[in-house]
Amino acid sequence: MGNPASNILSMKIATKGIFTFAGGTHPPQSKELTAESEIQRGPAVKQAAVMLSQHLGAACQPLLRKGNMVQAGQKIGDSDAFVSAPVHSPISGKVKDIALQSHTVLGRSPAIIIEAYEHNPTKRPVADKFTEEFDENKYSAEQICDAVRQAGIVGMGGAGFPTRVKIEPNPQFPKETMIINGCECEPYITCDYRIMLEWTNQIMAGIKLARKASGCSQVLIGIEDNKPEAIEVMSTVIEKSPNRDGIKVVPVKTKYPQGGERQLIQAILNKNVPTGGIPPMIGIVVLNVATAAAIAEAVVDNTPLTHRVVTVTGEAIDEPGNYYVPIGTSVEELIEFCGGVTQKSAKVIVGGPMMGIAIADLTTPITKTTGAITVLTKEQIGKAKFERQQTPCIRCGRCLEVCPEHLNPTKIAHAVKNNLLDVAESYYISGCMECGCCSYVCPANIELTGYIRTGKIFLARQKKKIPE
Amino acid sequence: MLTDLRVSCAPHISKPLSTRSVMIDVIIGLVPAVVAAGYYFRIYALILTSTCVISAVVTEWLCNKILKKPNSLDDFSAVVTGIILALSLPPSLPIWAAIIGSVFSIAIGKMVFGGLGSNIFNPAMAGRAFLTACFGMLMTSWTVPATIDTTMPKISAENTIHARTQATPLAWSKQAIKTKTGAEVVNEQFKDTFTGEVGGCLGETSAVALLLGGLYLLIRQTIAWRIPLAVLASAFVFSAIGYLTDNTAYASPLTHLTSGGMLLCAFFIATDPVTAPLTGRGMWIFGIGVGAITMLIRIVGEYPEGIMYAVLLMNAVTPLIDRLCKRIPAGGKPSA
Ligand code: SF4
Numbered sequence: 001m002g003n004p005a006s007n008i009l010s011m012k013i014a015t016k017g018i019f020t021f022a023g024g025t026h027p028p029q030s031k032e033l034t035a036e037s038e039i040q041r042g043p044a045v046k047q048a049a050v051m052l053s054q055h056l057g058a059a060c061q062p063l064l065r066k067g068n069m070v071q072a073g074q075k076i077g078d079s080d081a082f083v084s085a086p087v088h089s090p091i092s093g094k095v096k097d098i099a100l101q102s103h104t105v106l107g108r109s110p111a112i113i114i115e116a117y118e119h120n121p122t123k124r125p126v127a128d129k130f131t132e133e134f135d136e137n138k139y140s141a142e143q144i145c146d147a148v149r150q151a152g153i154v155g156m157g158g159a160g161f162p163t164r165v166k167i168e169p170n171p172q173f174p175k176e177t178m179i180i181n182g183c184e185c186e187p188y189i190t191c192d193y194r195i196m197l198e199w200t201n202q203i204m205a206g207i208k209l210a211r212k213a214s215g216c217s218q219v220l221i222g223i224e225d226n227k228p229e230a231i232e233v234m235s236t237v238i239e240k241s242p243n244r245d246g247i248k249v250v251p252v253k254t255k256y257p258q259g260g261e262r263q264l265i266q267a268i269l270n271k272n273v274p275t276g277g278i279p280p281m282i283g284i285v286v287l288n289v290a291t292a293a294a295i296a297e298a299v300v301d302n303t304p305l306t307h308r309v310v311t312v313t314g315e316a317i318d319e320p321g322n323y324y325v326p327i328g329t330s331v332e333e334l335i336e337f338c339g340g341v342t343q344k345s346a347k348v349i350v351g352g353p354m355m356g357i358a359i360a361d362l363t364t365p366i367t368k369t370t371g372a373i374t375v376l377t378k379e380q381i382g383k384a385k386f387e388r389q390q391t392p393c394i395r396c397g398r399c400l401e402v403c404p405e406h407l408n409p410t411k412i413a414h415a416v417k418n419n420l421l422d423v424a425e426s427y428y429i430s431g432c433m434e435c436g437c438c439s440y441v442c443p444a445n446i447e448l449t450g451y452i453r454t455g456k457i458f459l460a461r462q463k464k465k466i467p468e
Numbered sequence: 469m470l471t472d473l474r475v476s477c478a479p480h481i482s483k484p485l486s487t488r489s490v491m492i493d494v495i496i497g498l499v500p501a502v503v504a505a506g507y508y509f510r511i512y513a514l515i516l517t518s519t520c521v522i523s524a525v526v527t528e529w530l531c532n533k534i535l536k537k538p539n540s541l542d543d544f545s546a547v548v549t550g551i552i553l554a555l556s557l558p559p560s561l562p563i564w565a566a567i568i569g570s571v572f573s574i575a576i577g578k579m580v581f582g583g584l585g586s587n588i589f590n591p592a593m594a595g596r597a598f599l600t601a602c603f604g605m606l607m608t609s610w611t612v613p614a615t616i617d618t619t620m621p622k623i624s625a626e627n628t629i630h631a632r633t634q635a636t637p638l639a640w641s642k643q644a645i646k647t648k649t650g651a652e653v654v655n656e657q658f659k660d661t662f663t664g665e666v667g668g669c670l671g672e673t674s675a676v677a678l679l680l681g682g683l684y685l686l687i688r689q690t691i692a693w694r695i696p697l698a699v700l701a702s703a704f705v706f707s708a709i710g711y712l713t714d715n716t717a718y719a720s721p722l723t724h725l726t727s728g729g730m731l732l733c734a735f736f737i738a739t740d741p742v743t744a745p746l747t748g749r750g751m752w753i754f755g756i757g758v759g760a761i762t763m764l765i766r767i768v769g770e771y772p773e774g775i776m777y778a779v780l781l782m783n784a785v786t787p788l789i790d791r792l793c794k795r796i797p798a799g800g801k802p803s804a
């Protein structure tokens with residue numbers, strides 16, 4: 001397959017990104033800690049706490065009771081709601097309890113706690129099952145959508161929007177373009193990078209399946225140009241793949257938050273998703289590379305999403321690396337598996353340092369959207385940030401300059417601080433994607449993102465009239 | 469296993485930047501101008517500069533004590549104000565006047581508004597305006613740089629300068645406007661304004677030194693590039709209009725740009741973040757306004773200089789500019 005012209009093209013793969021968005025910043029990448037570390041199998045856990053809500057949308061209802069036996073891969077929670085995704089057990093064992101666990105976003109929320117059987121083989125990645133010749137036409141669009149729903153796949157890049165809802169054709173908003181997000185702009189994290197290098201065929205299969213299900217004619221794979229190897233392997237696998245028409249790798253400039261879906265769309269297609277809107281409104285579906293891999297596994301292998309690759313990293317971690325981890329593993333167990341932490345650790349973050357959430361409760365379980373655990377030392381956090389010293393805003397405009405959503409962070413943050421929520425709204429607080437760029441650059445060390453997030457929560461409460 | 473974990477909202481890392489580091493950058497950017505002032509006006513320039521800096525710092529310390537506010541000296545903004553004020557003073561100014569100017573700059577120009585970040589007017593310009601209002605004479609007599617042979621007045625044979633003082637190029641050009649002759653002489657002086665061998669305020673005479681410092685700040689991205697560009701471009705355009713209508717009466721744009729504190733203003737005064745607009749569009753308007761008002765004052769008004777008034781006027785409308793130049797989100801205004 002492949003005509004000579006495209007073979008010539010394939011010899012010279014441009015890995016330099018020319019596309020980007022306006023705004024953004026360049027935090028130190030710190031990816032070298034784990035970029036070369038191959039995906040290894042994670043701990044054989046004794047216990048897994050599977051959160052009943054790991055996605056946007058309705059939480060699942062438990063399908064089991066305390067004391068029930070459960071098999072690895074068995075569905076243990078589901079919901080009738082359209083925007084939802086079932087959850088499955090990563091291990092075989094017994095339901096120990098259904099209890100509250102710490103969730104990074106939702107706070108204490110219910111989880112099914114499963115105690116593992118004595119002999120519980122750890123699951124392997126299935127990447128070897130996929131070849132370049134993968135033909136998605138063996139599966140119908142409905143079959144794919146159904147498998148994706150049954151496997152409980154959600155966006156694995158962060159927000160956790162149920163993938164079925166994303167890829168299923170919607171007569172109101174026909175989909176034209178699918179963007180595969182391989183940017184991984186967050187510092188420290190390398191799980192998507194490793195997946196692209198090691199699971200290339202699986203991702204490709206997932207992309208083609210998702211394209212088939214969604215009916216998109218064009219697929220653009222956005223990868224930051226600090227990952228030339230990933231750009232090369234992905235481009236090469238496209239060249240070798242049947243039915244590759246319309247699938248293309250687009251290198252984009254390395255800049256935080258290039259991996260934000262709105263920023264990626266802006267960079268690649270020069271289109272803006274309306275403020276407060278979502279990509280489907282302009283005919284675009286954005287999927288993360290890990291999600292694509294999960295789709296392939298779900299459709300071809302019929303396995304649900306029970307494991308994911310997590311980067312365990314940070315200068316305070318003894319053996320940083322990328323691990324294939326059962327969902328429901330506690331952060332504590334995972335850190336211990338990676339050799340524990342050094343004494344200097346000051347912060348444990350679920351996610352990366354720009355958008356991740358610092359936790360105090362190390363029993364917090366890994367969820368479908370947890371891409372990384374980053375443990376930072378006081379030095380990395382920086383003295384000012386560590387001690388949280390703020391000085392008055394000097395109106396330098398740096399926060400405006402970097403805001404990828406072109407907002408006025410200082411005005412919004414100070415409005416929230418002074419409890420002027422209507423002023424905050426008049427400066428479009430809802431447009432904030434909470435990327436953290438503004439706080440990152442502020443010389444006065446003001447927690448702009450924190451104030452804005454707080455303001456959004458207050459506004460949501462006000463609107464829903466939820467009592468404090 | 470792990471105790472004493474910090475939790476706080478994201479992001480958990482930050483750029484190694486602080487108000488202090490920004491101010492130190494500005495001070496570094498001012499060094500060439502101070503050195504040039506020391507070279508042209510000798511030891512008295514340095515005495516004047518240190519007087520301003522010290523009195524500014526002491527005033528801020530005292531104000532904090534009196535207002536029972538936490539110490540704010542470590543942000544170094546008082547030092548910046550002191551240097552900028554000094555650079556905008558005539559070299560012959562008595563020490564006591566410089567002290568009064570600095571005290572006013574900090575106490576009234578900054579601290580009564582609530583300290584750094586809350587002041588409306590550029591403190592140094594507020595101090596200078598106060599001095600001009602009180603001691604007009606002192607503020608407009610210009611010592612000839614020590615490097616010039618004072619027995620050979622630079623400007624022209626028939627002018628009446630005394631041995632020790634000399635009109636600034638702009639004051640001279642003002643004269644030229646009235647008499648409708650002589651702007652050529654001023655324009656010939658362009659070379660001298662570029663290196664600094666002319667009469668004028670401490671820091672406004674050497675364009676090279678100011679450009680050097682300004683460039684440093686631009687490269688370090690310490691100041692917003694839009695403001696200097698807007699100030700200089702609009703001043704250029706407006707002075708060019710004057711020059712093209714009558715080049716015997718009006719000085720050339722290059723003379724205007726390099727003299728009368730235009731560069732000091734463009735790089736160090738108008739770029740004071742606290743008193744300039746926040747938004748990009750606002751910065752353009754602000755810069756263009758400063759340049760235009762300055763040229764209006766220089767060409768049409770009575771004063772030969774005008775920077776100070778232009779900056780103070782634009783400072784006053786900055787909140788308005790910010791309100792009018794609201795940013796539009798990347799995705800457009802929300803439809804809801
Ligand atoms: S970056 Fe910080 S100091 Fe600068 S304008 Fe924004 S909030 Fe103010």
Ligand code: SF4
Nearest residue numbers: 403432433435436438
């Ligand atoms: S205001 Fe929101 S979108 Fe803009 S930089 Fe700050 S966190 Fe990012």
